[in-house]
Amino acid sequence: MKFGVVRFPGSCDEVDAQLAASRVGEAVLLWHGDRDLQGVDAVIVPGGFSYGDYLRVGAIARFAPVMEEVVEFARAGGPVLGICNGFQVLCEAGLLPGALLPNAGLRFVCRDVDLVVEDAATPFTRACTPGDRMTIPVKHTTGRYHLPPDGDVRVVLRYAPGHNPNGSEGDVAAVASAAGNVFGLMPHPEHAVDPLTGSTDGLKVFESLARVPAGA
């Protein structure tokens, strides 16, 4: 499996995402100004502060040339993983429902949180079982998930009771598109892949993706 990790001006987790993806496949960086996905099998939109978070988180990044290709790739069924700022970008781009708002506590939160797997049928969670608990760090100021008006959302991960770090509605930590091929989450699975830094639960996301049959 070949992963492409988008690099915007202001991204800061693209190298960690590339290293995490490299554990289960090949991973290359995709420059925001290029309309070229280099034939990858999966796209990762990483964390950071794309375009300085100017105007509104993710608002400018969604218009980057590479995002036109990512949207087309997603509409054709290709797997797209948005982490933190990447989740915000995918919501702004209309690939995922809802929006991310400033944390209820207004503070930057950086700590491990416990998550509960709700939907293990997506390409990003198929290495999990519903009800599994995972420990993965969050680090964000704008992570309060707001449901769309119809409330029609495919919730994949929720913060475990007492672990909601930002006031997200329904304790939602991760959602997928109806078809399941677009996935966004505020926690950082790419920071939880090596025992050196604590939990390795984040590997499950990458291992799940590596199980997707090529061309699916």
Place this chain on the structure above:
Amino acid sequence: MRARVLVRPKAGILDPQGRAVERALPALGFDGVQNVHVGRLIELDVDDPNQLEAMCEKLLANPLIEDYEIQT
């Protein structure tokens, strides 16, 4: 033409910035302050003000979480 766009959090959505300001004012002796909301002001010169609404829908605001008001 000079235009202003006011963007504010949609009613009913928790606005922690507004709440923080609302709590800070009485601490400074300003009593009787309620319903504080913090948004942003965008000022711009436009040739065609008819495009402002589309600009708001597409970029300047996120209609899911924000209301906008165009002043020309």
